Amino acid sequence: MSGILNSSIGRKFAMALSAFFLMIFLLQHFVINSLSVINPDSFNEVSHFMGTNWLIQYIMQPVLIFGVIFHFIMGFILEIRNKKARNISYAKNNGGANSTWMSRNMIYSGLFILIFLVIHFIDFWIPEINTKYIQGDMSGLLADGEGYRYYEELTHKFVPIWRVAFYCLGFVFLALHLLHGFMSAFQSVGANNKYTQGLKGFGKAYAIIIPLGFIFIALFHHFNH
Template structure:
């Protein structure tokens, strides 16, 4: 089989989905770690931080050449993951057009593993809004208020987050996006590892448990950010 045929085959598409999925999981770890810096403003840490830790971390990510190059790869990975995901979804739907004689329901697979296309679409819509709120303003229009630390001027992303998350509908939208992400990761985490060959009966349960833990922790931290800012926990 030629390489071109492999990447257009069902197996090849799943392999690409697995690789890009693992890449995006790595990105989520970095992204949630940077964003969690907003909690440095909590009274138990430093209530006078005023977003300093978060702004400096965000500035480092946005001004480092290597990170900016990786950003291009990130967008390529996201687009490839989306395209291959929809191609697989269409192929699966056409294969299921006749249906099964017996509906196994939850005994066959979890509802979220059968709804990856829907969950992915919700996450895509959320991602478009998220990018327009922050990435476009920071990288394209430069429409963010500046702040200076130790003589270095940078975007005040912290104040932008406070403004964006002052709107109830935005907070609700972000929380719904995070819930969709949790279910998407609940299946996608272990599926990505299995697709690239990390599949051993002895460790399957451990991998599944790690996947559930990852999906809950990451999505919960992401959801807590808009909630914390809207409720005034972080000021």
């Protein structure tokens, strides 16, 4: 068991496990955000629960942050090692003949997602941490005390068109990343069998529906507020 992370397959496996965790988190994030379109009161209730529950705040949140950082750092390490494995490039390389653009450019879609996450953290996560843990306001209420603040904050953020456009672009890159990443994670843990074809279809649906859903939510709030 020792040294498994020092092997090429071990690193693939670790990369895939962090990807599975992030894909499950993404689904959960999408479901909660969808509530902001369907039922703002429910969105507020669930947001308050997520923002104040100790298990989510002190266990799941650090695990998530670790998962994100691990996935990015491991991705960069693999990219650097892989670049070293070919010291002279081809004068002519027809990559499009044998593989998808998404599979060959995971590092670039990943890099854009990283930039998106930095902006997303500045927009939502850092103000949330400031309100709760620096100012010490765990009530989740608006300044006037009239109901929860979460829905108001969300809709307020999607007023500027530049932010909506940037978020939509981020979700497009997320879709491109997932279109390869979903099945790649399964292949890395050794899951390639009779269910693979079905899983491929599910993966494509996941990679398109979830980012498209996020785009819809951003546009919905922009045009309705």
